[in-house]
Amino acid sequence: MATREQPTGLTRCTASPAHAPSTPGMRQTRLCTLVSAASGVAACVLLATLQLLRGPDPRWIVLGAAGCLLLAVTLARVLYRTVTPGTAPTTAGRPLAAPVVAAVLSVPLVGPGGDTPGLAWSFVGAALVGVAPLLLPVRYAVTPMAATVLVSAATAWWLGGPVRDAVTVTVVLGLSVAVWNVLHLWFWTFLGQAREGRDAVARLAAAEERLRFAREVYELLGNHLAAIAFKAELASRLAPVDGARTRNEVAEIRALAAAALARMREAVHGYHVVDLREQVLSVARVLRAADVRCTVTQPRKDLPPALTGPLVSVLRDVGAHVLRDGEARWCTIEVAREADGARLTVVSDGADGVDTDGAVLPGLADRLRDSGGALRTWRENGTLTVEATIRVEA
Secondary structure, three states: OOOOOOOOOHHHOOOOOOOOOOOHHHHHHHHHHHHHHHHHHHHHHHHHHHHHHOOOOHHHHHHHHHHHHHHHHHHHHHHHHHOOOOOOOOOOOHHHHHHHHHHHHHHHHHOOOOOOOOHHHHHHHHHHHHHHHHHOOHHHHHHHHHHHHHHHHHHHHHHOOOHHHHHHHHHHHHHHHHHHHHHHHHHHHHHHHHHHHHHHHHHHHHHHHHHHHHHHHHHHHHHHHHHHHHHHHHHHHHOOOOHHHHHHHHHHHHHHHHHHHHHHHHHHOOOOOOOHHHHHHHHHHHHHHOOOEEEEEOOOOOOOHHHHHHHHHHHHHHHHHHHHHOOOOEEEEEEEEEOOEEEEEEEEEOOOOOOOOOOOOOOHHHHHHHOOEEEEEEEEOOEEEEEEEEEOOO
16 A cells, blocks of 8 residues: 655755764764754744743743743754754654644743733744744745744734734744754755765775775686686596596696686785785775875885785775774875885874774784784874884895
8 A cells, every 4th residue: 555755854855964973073063053053943932031021910921931941942852853863853753743732832821921912922933933944844844834923913913912013023033043944954964965975985985996806806716717617527527538638637727726826815915916005095095085084105116016915905904994993083004115124004093992902903913924024003192003014034
């Protein structure tokens, strides 16, 4: 059975951040958006309260203040949910029922208060008009906004107050607050979309790197494996009839397998078609796509293959660790040529809670030691430093 799509609020659109903001910049922007949106509503409620204080009857002052407080708390909750990912209000759930109930209760509580009947509630109506675009898309928010203006006029007329003044306050002040809120919400959703775009670029860069490595492995082993499969089939057919030729085919299979294994080892250790300079730039592109500022320093001349292989392995693992386990905002990659070898140093922030007892990169130190190198990791002032050195055998 087909279901009708319910109208969703602006905060449910694809441009909104899908997850809680994890970077300091996003958290600060969210806080600024929340404060800016709340300021307009707070101004309306404050003006309504000031109008109530001018009334002669203390009972209506207390009742009106209670109505304003109830509405302010309800709208504050709505504004918080609006800019908080994963908790946006919907037209079909309870979050919309609370502001409606608070608005209905505020009419008899706030309307009669003040020295001018109905004028205090016109400021409340302006707050409701300003919040409506945050709850619903603009095309759906027009109806409750118009209904709020009608309620403001009816309240002033019923209580004998100035209808024109009440409508003017509700419309002018309400639309000003609505435009203010929509602009800030649009800016917030725009930043959320940009953040998700950067995450998508980072995932795409990682996928491209995996595809590149897969193509490299295929180019290395594809022909060898095809030849091995063909000769193995030929040897199985010749075995019953020609033993000498079968032995020759098996020897060729053994040679092909040994050659394929040697090329695979070269690829894994970085000795075959692996350029350290290119790998450093590739890792830097992936980090920058993930919103990590990356600075690269490399020697002018390329390093010998015997040095670049182990360092490439270290670079890939450290780059993956920065992306996966940390909340790094910046990273520096330095490759230096030394008299008897080379040194790779990677420094990044976001190292709080990271162990530096050798378990930061499991197995990497052992692999580098097998190649004649050494790995050091340490944490200092919230930064993680990984230093890999490799020496040339005399």
